[in-house]
Amino acid sequence: MLDIGFIRDNVELVKEGMKNKGENDISAVDKAVEKDEEWRGLVTEIDQLRAESNTKAKQIGQLMGEGKKEEAQALIKETGESKGKIKELEKAVSEVRNELNELLYRIPNVPDASVPVGHSEEDNEVFSTWGEPDENEKLKPHWEIAEQNNWIDFERGVKVTGAGFPFYVGRMATLQRALINFFINEAISAGYTELQSPYFVNEDSARGTGQIPDKEDMMYEIQRDEFFLIPTAEVPVTNFHRxxxxxxxxxxxxxxxxxPCxxxxxxxxxxxxxxxxxxxxxxKVELVKIVHPEQSDKELESLREYAESLLQKLDLPYRTLLMCTGDMGFTQTKKYDLEVxxxxxxxWLEVSSCSNFGSFQARRMQLRFRNEKGKTEMLHTLNGSGLALPRxxxxxxxxxxxxxxxVQVPKVLEPYMGEGFI
RNA sequence: GGAGAGAUGCCAGAGUGGUCGAAUGGGCUCGCCUGGAAAGCGAGUGUACCGUGAAAGCGGUACCGAGGGUUCGAAUCCCUCUCUCUCCGCCA
Known part of the structure; x- marks a missing residue:
């Protein structure tokens, strides 16, 4: 979520960003500013009352200690009324704060100035292309090749689980394992630390990265134990430092x-x-960066370049899209999609999405660092696929x-599955 | 799954109703000492929010696992939940 202080100072910018992201109802911005004002008023009031009652409580304690029971008793009577008032205010403060938070959770991140304004995928910019797309009509789609070789068993996947849960058989399973190892090893060489994460997350984690509220429908849910199956490693890994x-x-x-996702x-x-x-x-092999706020623009470019390097090493032609405001999602400031x-x-098939979230996720997660002045400051988070396997x-x-x-084994995978054919 | 114990600051650990944001020790930071270091000595060392200020700061509030309750007053008493540890059971 955005900082309410930032919203207060940048109402028009936030509204414009919201519109550009395709949000029709931008009333949440004004409502949030109002709620914030209301909330601060209540906080000031309750803080004063508490200060008074704290002072009295201390006096009572002192009087009791000195044995002046009657004077203490008189003071106790006085405190009775403000007590009720404080209870009332406490309730009001937390209600208003909750309402404010609900509004804040509904306000999307502001797109970066370098992002093209647009409504749909039509408006995405082709940032770069690499390699020559092969238009040869004789080339078969992968499902035909897989079927010929008995590599992927969709039917048994349906029987055992359901549609969308295939089995990979024999050398296809080996190919997937090879790709995973290749991607992980490359990432390690590039300076990433490998993490093995839980595959279920709790609600706080899903909220931290922005799947909750509103996007919980994308996730499978284990209701009995209140877990979500991860839709991406982004969720557990970014929440690692929550x-x-x-x-x-x-x-x-x-x-x-x-x-798995x-x-x-x-x-x-x-x-x-x-x-x-x-x-x-x-x-999927996922990459997550937690960086200094001033570095996130630069880090997004190096993340994209790294993801692109994997496709180049696999010698697969691809193009990189700079996503327009309308097609980039709620939590991002800027996003590149890599399509193979x-x-x-x-x-073209999307195989990686490299995003900068600014402090949007960090604020939800209270993920901070101590700057050179010794003050805490929100970090910036980024992530990208490096890469997603099936496509x-x-x-x-x-x-x-x-x-x-x-099917020939790609050169870079030979160390993992031998030379020649898959 | 059953039985018991516990959760306090960066760490260890005291505190069982009042002046406790919290003793003490360690760590860390700064200063003194030293040719330099160690030791020693002195000072400091949480987070968030509200108000005020250009800022440093200052005033206030909240937080001792989380939420609720009792009380004029709660780290301390009560309830619920979560987590950790020990023993038993089960198990890759």
């Missing part, structure tokens, strides 16, 4: 983690989501396929 104050010298903090993807079926294009469970070329489907697998199968229906 409610902590880091030392400036320790920045930037870089983590990488491989986890679970997403309900409610209502999305059809040819767009055929094969590995969209699943309810998939594997699907040579069999003749379309990479799809792109590999389609690009590295041979006419006989075999």
């Amino acid at each position: 409610d902590e104050i880091l030392e400036e010298d320790d920045l930037p903090v870089l983590y990488t983690a491989y986890t 679970w997403r309900r993807e409610a209502g999305s079926y059809g040819k767009e989501v055929r094969g590995l294009n969209r699943l309810h469970q998939f594997d 070329w699907s040579a069999g489907q003749k379309r 990479i697998v799809a792109a590999i199968l389609e690009k590295y396929q041979t006419e006989e229906g075999k």
